[in-house]
Amino acid sequence: MAFVFFAYFAVVSIVAGILTVALKNPVQCGLALLALLLHVSGLFVMLNAEFLWAVQVIVYAGAILVLYLFVLMLLNLKTDDRYFHARTPYLLAPAVIGLIYLLFLLVRSPFSGSRGDASTAAILLNGDAHAVGIKMFSDYLLQFEIIGVFLTGAIVGAIVLAKAPRSIETRRDA
Amino acid sequence: MIPLSAYVAVSAILFTTGLLGVLIRRNFIIVLMSVEIMLNAATINLVAFSHYLESMQGQIVALFIIAIAAGEAAIGLAIIIVVFRGKISTNVDEMNLLKW
Numbered sequence: 305m306a307f308v309f310f311a312y313f314a315v316v317s318i319v320a321g322i323l324t325v326a327l328k329n330p331v332q333c334g335l336a337l338l339a340l341l342l343h344v345s346g347l348f349v350m351l352n353a354e355f356l357w358a359v360q361v362i363v364y365a366g367a368i369l370v371l372y373l374f375v376l377m378l379l380n381l382k383t384d385d386r387y388f389h390a391r392t393p394y395l396l397a398p399a400v401i402g403l404i405y406l407l408f409l410l411v412r413s414p415f416s417g418s419r420g421d422a423s424t425a426a427i428l429l430n431g432d433a434h435a436v437g438i439k440m441f442s443d444y445l446l447q448f449e450i451i452g453v454f455l456t457g458a459i460v461g462a463i464v465l466a467k468a469p470r471s472i473e474t475r476r477d478a
Numbered sequence: 479m480i481p482l483s484a485y486v487a488v489s490a491i492l493f494t495t496g497l498l499g500v501l502i503r504r505n506f507i508i509v510l511m512s513v514e515i516m517l518n519a520a521t522i523n524l525v526a527f528s529h530y531l532e533s534m535q536g537q538i539v540a541l542f543i544i545a546i547a548a549g550e551a552a553i554g555l556a557i558i559i560v561v562f563r564g565k566i567s568t569n570v571d572e573m574n575l576l577k578w
Binding site for chain 1: 479480482485490492496497498499503504505507510512514515518521527530534537538541544545547548549550551552555557558562563568571
């Protein structure tokens with residue numbers, strides 16, 4: 305049963321990713337990206353990361369994607385006939401060959417390492433959000449504060465960048 | 479039980495798709511969307527290793543990645559609006575304002 309769900313989420317997210325890159329209309333690309341984000345959040349549920357699932361749906365699908373679609377509608381770009389770069393055919397073949405080699409290497413790799421203390425049973429005891437919160441606000445408190453300052457700076461910078469410059473007439477009056 | 483390499487393979491395919499999208503698309507907004515695909519691929523990797531190695535660190539870093547993605551989207555879209563206001567095309571191969 306778990307394998308069926310994994311296959312569904314994996315296949316749909318890969319197809320949605322390819323559609324995001326390949327579709328012509330930017331709004332359709334945005335909707336394909338929405339499908340990708342939702343199915344990746346399904347993969348998070350299969351990995352026992354329910355808190356990340358909620359964050360993915362709320363922040364990615366709810367906030368970031370709406371920002372993208374908002375800017376797309378605001379700019380009202382007309383799609384060019386030539387929407388791929390001129391050198392696309394020379395890039396596709398190396399990418400596919402490189403991907404096949406990478407997958408070959410990945411399937412052969414053993415992937416083992418020292419295990420931590422957060423086993424599935426330990427996480428399910430109090431829930432994933434509890435485990436993330438305890439870890440975040442004990443070992444990663446400084447990084448959490450840094451990311452808060454970073455986000456504030458990024459949002460202020462975005463507003464300053466996008467603010468309409470005052471026209472010359474109003475500047476002369478002032 | 480799904481093997482870890484299955485998750486890593488999905489992540490690798492998604493990352494290659496995003497990388498190709500950055501390289502071949504001309505529309506700046508689609509290029510930013512491809513960057514989001516690449517960030518999502520990295521997040522899948524982190525969460526999968528976090529689950530299989532029974533550690534919490536991967537999920538914490540995945541949360542940081544989502545925060546960074548939000549900041550990146552805000553700054554990138556602001557730059558697109560500024561470029562578009564100057565009546566310049568938003569195709570990446572025609573943008574050469576900073577070229578000396």
